Amino acid sequence: MNGSKPKKVYFYGTCLVDLFFPDAGMAGIQLLRAAGVEVVFPQGQTCCGQPAYNCGYWEEARDVARTQVALFPEDLPVILPSGSCAGMMKVHYPELFHGQPDEAQVRAFSGRVYELTQFLVQVLGVKLTDLGEPVKVTWHSSCHAVRDLGLKGEPQSLIGQLANVELAPLARTHECCGFGGTFSVRQPEISGAMSCDKAADAEATGASVLLSTDGGCLMNVNGTLEAKGSALKVQHIAEFLWERTHAR
Amino acid sequence: MHAELEVHFRDSAAKALLDPQLRANFRRAMDGLMAKRKAQFPDPADLQDLRDLSTAIRSRSLLNLPDLLEQFEANCTKNGIRVHWAETCEEANELILGILQSKGAKTLVKGKSMVSEEMHLNAFLEQHGIEALESDLGEYIIQLDGETPSHIIMPAIHKNKDQIARQFSQKIKDAKYTEDVDELTAMARKVLRQKFLDADAGLSGVNFAVAETGTLCLVENEGNGRMSTHVPPLHIAVMGLEKVVARLEDVAPLYAILTRSATGQAVSTYFNLITGPRGTGEKDGPQDVHLVILDNGRSRIYADPQLRATLRCIRCGACMNHCPVYTRVGGHAYEAVYPGPIGKILTPQMEGVGVRHDLIHGSSLCGACGEVCPVEIPIPEILVRLRREATHTDAGSQVAGKGTGRTRTEDWAWRLWAGLLKRPRLYRLAAWFATRFGKALPAGAPLIQNWTRTRTKPVPARRSLQERMRSEAQSGGTRHD
Amino acid sequence: MTDATTSSAASSSARAAILSRLRAAGGGGPLPPLDVTVLERRQWPARERMERLRKGMEAVHTEFLEATPGNWTAVARAFCDREGLKNLLYGPGSEAGARLAADWAADRGAGQGAGGTQLMPYDRPVEAFKDELFNGVDAGFTGTVGGVAETGGLLLMPDAAEPRLMSLVPPIHLALLRASTIQDSFWSAVKALGWGRRLPPNALMISGPSKTADIEQTLAYGVHGPKRLIVILVDDLELA
Numbered sequence: 001m002n003g004s005k006p007k008k009v010y011f012y013g014t015c016l017v018d019l020f021f022p023d024a025g026m027a028g029i030q031l032l033r034a035a036g037v038e039v040v041f042p043q044g045q046t047c048c049g050q051p052a053y054n055c056g057y058w059e060e061a062r063d064v065a066r067t068q069v070a071l072f073p074e075d076l077p078v079i080l081p082s083g084s085c086a087g088m089m090k091v092h093y094p095e096l097f098h099g100q101p102d103e104a105q106v107r108a109f110s111g112r113v114y115e116l117t118q119f120l121v122q123v124l125g126v127k128l129t130d131l132g133e134p135v136k137v138t139w140h141s142s143c144h145a146v147r148d149l150g151l152k153g154e155p156q157s158l159i160g161q162l163a164n165v166e167l168a169p170l171a172r173t174h175e176c177c178g179f180g181g182t183f184s185v186r187q188p189e190i191s192g193a194m195s196c197d198k199a200a201d202a203e204a205t206g207a208s209v210l211l212s213t214d215g216g217c218l219m220n221v222n223g224t225l226e227a228k229g230s231a232l233k234v235q236h237i238a239e240f241l242w243e244r245t246h247a248r
Numbered sequence: 249m250h251a252e253l254e255v256h257f258r259d260s261a262a263k264a265l266l267d268p269q270l271r272a273n274f275r276r277a278m279d280g281l282m283a284k285r286k287a288q289f290p291d292p293a294d295l296q297d298l299r300d301l302s303t304a305i306r307s308r309s310l311l312n313l314p315d316l317l318e319q320f321e322a323n324c325t326k327n328g329i330r331v332h333w334a335e336t337c338e339e340a341n342e343l344i345l346g347i348l349q350s351k352g353a354k355t356l357v358k359g360k361s362m363v364s365e366e367m368h369l370n371a372f373l374e375q376h377g378i379e380a381l382e383s384d385l386g387e388y389i390i391q392l393d394g395e396t397p398s399h400i401i402m403p404a405i406h407k408n409k410d411q412i413a414r415q416f417s418q419k420i421k422d423a424k425y426t427e428d429v430d431e432l433t434a435m436a437r438k439v440l441r442q443k444f445l446d447a448d449a450g451l452s453g454v455n456f457a458v459a460e461t462g463t464l465c466l467v468e469n470e471g472n473g474r475m476s477t478h479v480p481p482l483h484i485a486v487m488g489l490e491k492v493v494a495r496l497e498d499v500a501p502l503y504a505i506l507t508r509s510a511t512g513q514a515v516s517t518y519f520n521l522i523t524g525p526r527g528t529g530e531k532d533g534p535q536d537v538h539l540v541i542l543d544n545g546r547s548r549i550y551a552d553p554q555l556r557a558t559l560r561c562i563r564c565g566a567c568m569n570h571c572p573v574y575t576r577v578g579g580h581a582y583e584a585v586y587p588g589p590i591g592k593i594l595t596p597q598m599e600g601v602g603v604r605h606d607l608i609h610g611s612s613l614c615g616a617c618g619e620v621c622p623v624e625i626p627i628p629e630i631l632v633r634l635r636r637e638a639t640h641t642d643a644g645s646q647v648a649g650k651g652t653g654r655t656r657t658e659d660w661a662w663r664l665w666a667g668l669l670k671r672p673r674l675y676r677l678a679a680w681f682a683t684r685f686g687k688a689l690p691a692g693a694p695l696i697q698n699w700t701r702t703r704t705k706p707v708p709a710r711r712s713l714q715e716r717m718r719s720e721a722q723s724g725g726t727r728h729d
Numbered sequence: 730m731t732d733a734t735t736s737s738a739a740s741s742s743a744r745a746a747i748l749s750r751l752r753a754a755g756g757g758g759p760l761p762p763l764d765v766t767v768l769e770r771r772q773w774p775a776r777e778r779m780e781r782l783r784k785g786m787e788a789v790h791t792e793f794l795e796a797t798p799g800n801w802t803a804v805a806r807a808f809c810d811r812e813g814l815k816n817l818l819y820g821p822g823s824e825a826g827a828r829l830a831a832d833w834a835a836d837r838g839a840g841q842g843a844g845g846t847q848l849m850p851y852d853r854p855v856e857a858f859k860d861e862l863f864n865g866v867d868a869g870f871t872g873t874v875g876g877v878a879e880t881g882g883l884l885l886m887p888d889a890a891e892p893r894l895m896s897l898v899p900p901i902h903l904a905l906l907r908a909s910t911i912q913d914s915f916w917s918a919v920k921a922l923g924w925g926r927r928l929p930p931n932a933l934m935i936s937g938p939s940k941t942a943d944i945e946q947t948l949a950y951g952v953h954g955p956k957r958l959i960v961i962l963v964d965d966l967e968l969a
Contacts, residue, residue, distance in 0.1 A: 013713040015669075019682055020706055025713035041717045044672035052662050054613060056636030060666035067670045095629075147615035172279075176572045180612025185698040187610055189262040192702035193576050194612070223703025273945075280946055297767035304761040311760055314751040327930070332737070333744035343740060385952055386943035402943060409945045433941060433949040440953060445863045461928050471897060471939035471954025478893045478931070479855075489747065496925040500916035501768060504880075514785065515880035515936045518954075519915070524930035529889035532855035533930060543743070547750040556754075 005124055008038040010078040010112075012068075014085040015047040016215030017236075021081075024215070024236030028081040028116050031242055035124045039079075042071040050088040051181050053096055061096060069093075069102075069109045077123070078113045081238050083145020083213045086115040091148050115145060116238055117213060121154040130162035132244040138168045138207035140198070140221065142214035143176050155213055155237050162244055168205040172197075179220040195224040203232050210234045257606040261577040270406055274578050277405050281569040284512025285620070302505045303624040306560035309493045313550065316459040316492045317541070323462025327524035330538045337367040340542045344369065344451075344484055345376055347538050351482050353378065353448035357440075359466070359473035360384040361453030362400050362563060363486045363542055366585045369451075380451075383440050383472040385433065392419045398579030400586060401510050401565040406578050440472065450476035450534070454487035455506070455562070456499045461523060464539065465499055467506060469517040477522060483534040485522075489541050490550075490559035496521075502562055505622040510564040545598040551646045554633060558593055560623040567617035567627060573610060582607065589617035593630045601638040602652025608634045682708045683715070771879050771914045775966050778878035778911045783962065785881020789937035790950050791958045798907075801963050802832035805870065805903060808959065809846035814867040818899055821850040822890030825872035825905050851892050862894060868901035869894075869955075876911040877918055882936040883960065884918055886929050893931050902955040904935075907963045 009032060017025040029039045048068060052061035068089075072078050080086040090113040097106040120126045137159065145151045159167050178184065178194025185191075198221055202210045210225075210232060212218050222234040264270055289295040309316060321331045332347075334340035348356065356373065358364065358380055370380040370391070382391040386404035389412055390397060397403030404412070409427050416435055417425035423435050444450075452473055456465040464485050466473045477483045493499055507513045526533035549555050568574040568588025579587035584595040584607065592611060596604035608631055617627040637645060638653030668674050686708035691700040699705070773781060783793055796804040809817055820826040833848050846867075855862065871891050875884040883904050887893040896902050912918035915934060919925050924932060939954030950956060 013717075018713045019679060019686075019708045022709045022711065022713035022716055026716060029717075041714075041721075043714060043718060045714060046669040046672060046675045049669075052665060054632055054635070055609075055658075055662065056632065056634075056639045057662040057666075058636060060662045063666045064669040067672065143612070143614035143616070147619055174616065176612045176614035176616065178572070178612060180614065183609065183612045185695045186606070187258055187261065187573075188698035188701055189258065189265050190573055190576060190610070191612065193265050194572050195702060197576075219706050220703065223699070223706060226704040227700075227702060277946055294767060294770075297764070301764060301767055304763050308760045308763070311758065314748050317748065317751070332740040333747055334740070335743045335746055339739060339743060383953065384943070385941045389943065402946075404943055405946075407945075409947070412944055429944045429947040429949050432944055433952050437952055441863060444953070445859060460925065463928055469939070470941045470952045472952070474893075474897050474933075475953050478897065489751075496919050496928075497916060498763075500914070500919055501765075503915065511942070515877075515882055515915075515934070517789065517935065517937050517940055519882075519934040521924075521928060521932045522930070523928040523932070527889070527930040530887075530930065531851060531853065531889065531892040532894045533887075533892075541747075543747045543750075547747055547754070550751055551754040 006037065006077055008040060008076055009119070010072050010074075010076050011039050011041045012072075012078055012080045012085070012089075013041070013045055014080055014082045014215065016219065017081050018045065020219055021215045021236050021239075024081055024239045027236070027242035028079070028238035030246070031116070031120060031126075031238060032079065034246065035120065035126050037124070040076065044071050048085040048088045049096075050085065050092070053088065053092060054181055058096060062100070065093060065096065065106070066102070069106055072109060072112070076112065077119065078109070079116055079119050080113065081116045081213070081236065082215060083115045083142045083149050083151055084216060086113055087144040087148030089113045115149055115151060115213060117154040117158055118149070118151060121157055126158075128158060128161040128241065128245045130164045130244050131247060132162070132164055134164045134166070135209065136166040136168050136207045137209045137211055137240070138170045138202055138205040139173070140170060140177060140202065140210055140212040140217055141173055142212055142217050145213050146174065151213070155211070158237070158241060159211070165244065168207045170205055171201045177217045177220050179216045181216070184220065195220050199224040199228060199230065203230055208233065209240065211237045211240050213237050257582060257610050260581040260583060261610070264577040264581045269408070270578055271576060273406055273408050274575050277402070278569050278575040281512060285509060285566060285569070288508035288512050288514060298501060298505050299622055299624055301501050302622050303560065305493060305498045305502060306562070306623045309498075310490065310550070310556055310559055312494065313490070313492070316494060317489060320457055320459040320462060320492050323459065324539060325462075327462045328537065329462065329464075329524060330536070332538065332540045334540055335543045337542070337544055340367050340486065340540050340544075341369055341372040343540050344486070345373065345378070347482070347484055348373070348378055348449055351449065351536070353482060355443070355447045356380045356449045356451055357383050357443050357447040357476045357480065358387070359450070359452040359468065359476040360387055360403070361451065361486055362397075362585065363453055363488055364451060365397060366544060367486070367542070381443055381447075383443065383476055385436055385470060385472075388436055388440065389415070396580070396585070398587065399565060399568060400563055406580065444475040444479045447480045449482040449484060450480040451484045451486065452477050454485050454491050454539075456502060457487055457492040458496050458499060459492050460495050463496065464522040465503070466518070466520040466522065467503065467516045468520070471518060474518055474520055477520070478533050481534055482536045482538075483522075483525070484538045484540065486540045486542060489543055489546050506562050506564050509566040509620065509622045545648065548646055548648060549597050555597060555630060555647070557625050558597060558630060560625055561590055561594070562623060564622055566620045566622065570616040570620045572612070572614060572616065589627045590625070593627055593634060596634055596638070597648060600649025600652065601634050601647055602649040605638050605653035608638060676714070679712045679714070683710055683712055768914065768916045771917075773878055773913060775909070775911070778913065779908045779962070779964070779966065781878040782876050782881050782911050785879070786936055786960065788881070789940065791881070791937045791960055794959060794961045796961050796963045798963055798965050801905060801961050802829050803836075805829065805961055806833060806836065806846070808903070809868065812901075814846045814901070816847045816849045816867055817903070818849045818851050818862075818866050818869040818895055820871070820891035820895065821852055823872055826870065826891065829870060851895055855892065855894060862898050866899040868903055869896060869899040870903045870905070871896050872905045874910065874922060875918055876906050877915050877934065878911050879914040880936065882915065882934045884922065884932070884934055886932045888929060896935065897954050900951070900955055901957045901959065902938075903959045903961060905961045905963065907965050909965045
């Protein structure tokens with residue numbers, strides 16, 4: 001069994017994790033290492049290029065994407081602590097580079113991309129032991145993680161392995177939290193209304209923490225909860241899993 | 249050029265968001281419709297098979313479109329249906345007016361037709377002294393108030409029964425005030441049955457057009473479609489040119505997925521197949537049936553291999569029922585005949601991607617629409633493509649208004665963005681500044697201000713992940729604990 | 730008249746322009762295959778088909794009267810009398826209509842229900858009695874050419890003998906359905922009835938009384954068409 005598991009992987013932090021959630025990035029790396037995998041973290045990472053791609057500025061998106069693909073030359077899995085960025089690199093890079101001279105190279109890269117929980121469950125089959133106090137959490141599924149990347153409950157199954165964690169269902173769990181990248185500043189009223197509704201649904205679960213795979217959603221929901229003065233906290237799934245499963 | 253970009257979706261959406269009644273009406277309605285659809289598809293594998301089949305049928309129809317249209321026209325003609333073609337809405341309106349005038353028709357009862365909304369037919373006919381009365385209950389309700397549909401399947405979904413009760417008591421002769429839905433329905437029945445009886449002509453849309461038999465298929469629950477098409481002596485049908493499919497057999501799965509996706513019904517009350525006017529010996533049915541086939545930009549959409557998928561649409565409305573934006577702002581905020589996700593890709597392609605620029609950006613690209621679409625139209629991908637078209641003038645593109653949404657500000661913003669992110673050293677420097685001084689950025693700065701109206705300002709961490717990984721590498725350690 | 734000619738010229742130039750644009754765009758690629766196994770899966774034994782149809786239609790307020798090949802006209806008549814219907818519109822030229830009329834007359838001859846529901850033949854063009862049809866008829870009786878088990882539904886082919894409006898305008902629609910004619914699905918019915926090859930000017934499927942949910946998604950029955958749909962379900966399965 002262990003023989004088929006990769007011994008070494010790349011880690012791609014993503015810009016939001018790099019600047020706003022570095023603890024989540026560190027936790028993701030630690031989770032991989034704890035599963036017996038060597039983690040290579042190339043310097044020079046910036047952004048997957050999704051914002052420009054989504055706005056139709058494809059030349060600019062490609063320029064940035066090329067510099068990123070070049071950081072991962074070896075045939076190793078590339079792990080991202082984000083469903084949205086993983087979806088961009090896995091699903092949308094092949095579209096973005098369609099007909100480009102380096103299309104084949106980019107496609108090969110895309111084929112190696114995984115979202116962190118997807119890799120932990122599907123490839124590594126990790127078993128977690130809960131060391132934490134009883135806690136009630138709720139789960140926000142990122143739209144891109146589910147619909148672009150095709151995550152099928154991997155994060156929830158990891159949470160399910162934690163004996164002292166109660167997962168409270170979030171109403172309208174598949175509804176977007178309202179971030180949507182540039183959408184949040186181009187359509188601030190609609191985005192804000194969606195965020196407020198999501199925050200209210202999250203609060204109604206009675207959980208003390210809202211977890212997600214995606215920094216964008218977390219930043220959005222957290223900002224909304226803070227503005228409301230809510231006691232509900234948000235946390236990246238990687239950070240939560242690492243904290244619960246490893247003694248400090 | 250910039251002035252053309254103003255279409256007010258943001259403004260009208262913002263206004264809608266401030267209307268708690270409207271938001272409650274839509275939230276309740278959409279939650280109900282989503283639950284009903286879900287109940288119709290208990291087996292995800294079965295649903296996927298049905299979607300795949302429906303998508304294949306619609307794709308094949310489009311691949312063969314010109315041949316099928318000609319075959320359909322020939323069979324209609326053989327069956328006694330007079331077929332007319334219109335490139336524009338103006339032409340279609342003139343055609344219909346001509347048909348009505350040639351029969352001396354003064355009153356027209358209408359079954360539900362979104363294409364006739366697209367043509368603004370009612371207003372046109374009224375200018376020419378012909379009364380066009382909507383008979384679908386929802387359409388009738390909004391016509392009483394001079395409104396347009398806020399949903400393609402449930403046109404009056406923005407109203408609650410109190411609002412309708414008030415409206416009926418004021419606008420229907422001898423009507424008393426009641427909030428009882430059965431009584432309200434009975435009032436409309438009484439008015440409209442007399443109209444069906446008296447009308448000189450009836451108009452309908454077409455849900456599916458069958459090439460092999462020359463048949464118009466109409467899906468409905470109320471019976472107003474049958475009344476409009478069978479009671480008056482003249483029936484005029486209007487359809488977009490994409491509606492044709494090869495065989496009636498192909499219609500069966502499309503019909504099955506249409507009603508389930510739309511309103512969560514396994515089947516509609518009526519599925520009406522019209523293959524000609526009153527036949528020899530028949531005692532009722534219209535003496536004349538005319539069909540107007542409308543282009544209105546569809547053939548241009550058809551020319552693009554990716555955008556062609558837009559024309560697979562069977563108008564079920566599931567995309568709007570599942571759209572988090574539509575649910576919050578309702579259909580009128582779009583200021584377009586077709587609201588919601590399908591409208592966001594259809595309207596800009598018909599009216600120009602520049603002028604409807606903020607419609608194509610009025611989406612978080614969450615993908616809920618594409619996920620439920622019964623014919624798998626990749627709405628989010630098409631939105632991204634249209635954003636591209638709005639700001640660029642790629643060779644070979646036939647998209648209406650391509651490049652007219654481009655602004656110097658946005659160009660520069662993305663150039664700067666790429667300039668920074670393709671240079672890791674520059675990014676590292678910027679990240680260093682952001683982590684040290686990001687806190688100091690004023691919450692009222694442009695763009696940030698849009699974020700902070702409902703949220704606190706995000707504050708960068710003290711050290712970036714890359715910085716921490718650099719230190720780790722330099723200290724030679726790979727493990728913290 | 731001028732309008733009609735002008736529009737026909739405009740129409741044919743529009744036709745040419747549209748078709749040439751569509752042809753210029755090119756077909757582009759092979760036709761995707763059609764995998765109909767999802768439709769073929771919808772199959773049930775005869776008795777189950779009858780139960781499914783009934784369940785599906787009852788869910789949308791259709792009412793059922795159980796009958797046999799021998800007694801269905803009596804069942805229909807008993808219903809009409811029970812409901813106090815003043816008249817029942819029927820098609821004298823159709824097989825079911827003729828049988829209904831014959832038994833009705835025989836009953837009368839036997840002294841039953843002299844003052845009961847009157848049969849009213851639909852034997853003139855609608856123009857001759859449109860007002861009466863809309864305002865003076867209590868119920869319409871039609872046969873069916875089949876039913877659909879999967880979702881529930883009656884298949885009708887109105888014609889000279891059984892005009893289109895009989896199942897639409899009167900407030901009650903009484904329909905005769907023989908269980909042996911119930912198909913698995915609409916798809917299989919289209920094939921069984923040969924509708925894909927040839928269709929009369931009008932054919933339709935009906936699953937229940939006319940309904941709407943346009944006011945606050947609240948279901949209301951009897952909006953424009955019949956307020957009640959009564960199916961006289963003839964169990965002829967043992968014979969078939």
